[in-house]
Amino acid sequence: MGLFGGRKTVFVDADILVIGGGIAGCGATYESRYWGRDLKIVCVEKANIERSGAVAQGLYAINCYMGMQWGENQPEDHVRYARNDLMGLVREDLGYDIARHVDSTVHKFEEWGLPIMRDPKTGRYQREGKWQIMIHGESYKPLVAEAARKAATHVYNRIMVTHLLMDTTKPNRVAGAVGFNVRTGDFHVFRAKAVIVSAGGASHIFKPRAVGEGMGRTWYAPWSSASAYGLPIEVGAKMTQMENRIVLTRFKDGYGPVGAYFLHLKTYTQNGYGEEYEKKWYEDTKALVGDYIDRHPVPTCLRNHAILKEVAAGRGPIRMVTTEAFQDPHKETVGWENFLGMTIGQAVVWASQNIDPKHTNPELTTSEPYVMGSHATCSGAWASGPEDYAPAEYQWGYNRMMTVEGLFGAGDTIGGTAHKFSSGSFTEGRIAAKAAVKYVKDMGQTKPQVSEKEYRDLEKVIYQPLENYRVGRNEITAGTVSPSYLLPIHGLQRLEKIMDEYVGGISTTYMTNGVLLNRGLELLAMLKEDMSHMGAEDLHQLQRVWELHHRLIASESVTRHTLYREETRWPGYYYRGDHPKLDDQNWHCFTLSRYDRNTGKWKMEKAPVYHIID
């Protein structure tokens, strides 16, 4: 914080402010420049966009590519696929909008130097599955970041955005954001005409399987701290499908991806006794969800469900049969390369546990739940749809604008649109940016006004944990135990325990009910009260405090949505013990919530699902 403890306030004026320079944020920054040649475009990122977000380590496949140039798939096919996987509930307008543009995004990636594998026979991109294409993707993120860096007026790395600012001249209009530099401690005030939130999803709101020294090992990036939800919720943006958390079946302990193994290497699973088990649970699952079990492909959550049932019946562990495929040297190479470009930790875990998949079939397990909007799940903000395609009820402004004016979103931030993955998230960033530029241009000379009082009040709140620590540290015992403050790690573990035990985490095998959820809400409220007693020893911990703040808001939202939806729509993701079946008659709808920061109250409602595609 500087030699004499002084802290600067840095003011930044922008036309478009992109919060989070991950895949969607890079797409938004790039496209903002394309449509807004003369605009001031600022991207702000808490890490460094070179290697930030869920794609930081690289990927081995781009999971959303239509292949329209070769007539492989059409956008309508992708909507059908996502709808099926999410048990009927997706925003078809938003999904279609991404699908019709995603191929052009992938072509840009290739132009920028991303090596995409080709099928030697056809010359087309090498397919891993119907929607996935294989890449040599270790440098995927730096490559995409370069495009954003060149497009931005300025990229501010190492700034943790904590709050959005609202316009003083017009209610419900965004005016910017505040945050602090995690290295220098400087306070940043961003004033902007339009804001695009693209801050990723949420890990570590439920207790992870790996605890103690291994707690950073989760499937989803540990730095995905729910800002994408916390920031908009606090200013009153409506959220949708927040109950639709995702649980992943992955290789045990390393969370290595299984997609390439299933799809490309044609491996399969069996129980601990070497038996096929999915078919055994057909009738049982049909009784819960009806015809959804007969769909192709079988929805992701239902495949989890079969695993959970089989393990609960005492026939675990579930294993992936790799020993057959790995006899083929080509497949063996692909199997290992799959990890080296994306999840090197899985290879290290296998080495440390004496597992050579050529000779041993490795165990699979189901992860703790995560909240995100771009994978086989669709939690996030409720957004206005494309002008030419969205039903009237889904249109109240510019494409991808939330219910707060001037506030846009993309990637994991936006709800209702599962299966966009990396390429779809970048595409959605582009779509949001094009609309945001139009919004800014339509605004003309008008400028949202920021209140000095608002950001100075926030400044006090943001840095208070440093003060709490400075004052309270004299009473510390045993190194970290303090009677007057909580460290962020303590708060995080408390949050994870509440979510795990009351909202359907691993320790209850994803089971919850109305009684548990209501008690969970009471405990979350107590944690909320204690947040003003957070202590931060340094700027690193201060960042952790504000990440926890966002995680806590998102967790409350997840809990309220889970309580509101009185059915079990996605067995395998979570179960409502008091409403164990899917109920299409009453719940074939989206759940929406809105938090009112003036009263602290939440309002829940249903929104219709329109099936635009047959």
Ligand SMILES: Cc1cc2nc3c(=O)[nH]c(=O)nc-3n(C[C@H](O)[C@H](O)[C@H](O)COP(=O)(O)OP(=O)(O)OC[C@H]3O[C@@H](n4cnc5c(N)ncnc54)[C@H](O)[C@@H]3O)c2cc1C
């Ligand atoms: C383990 C895993 C494997 C995956 N595998 C594939 C795959 O094989 N193929 C594929 O196509 N897709 C894959 N995906 C999906 C893909 O990674 C996501 O769809 C995509 O990254 C979502 O983009 P995003 O921009 O919304 O989030 P991210 O890319 O995660 O970006 C969010 C950014 O916001 C920043 N940020 C967060 N909070 C703040 C804050 N408060 N202030 C400032 N900055 C902030 C973060 O640092 C980050 O840079 C995978 C995802 C995961 C988690």
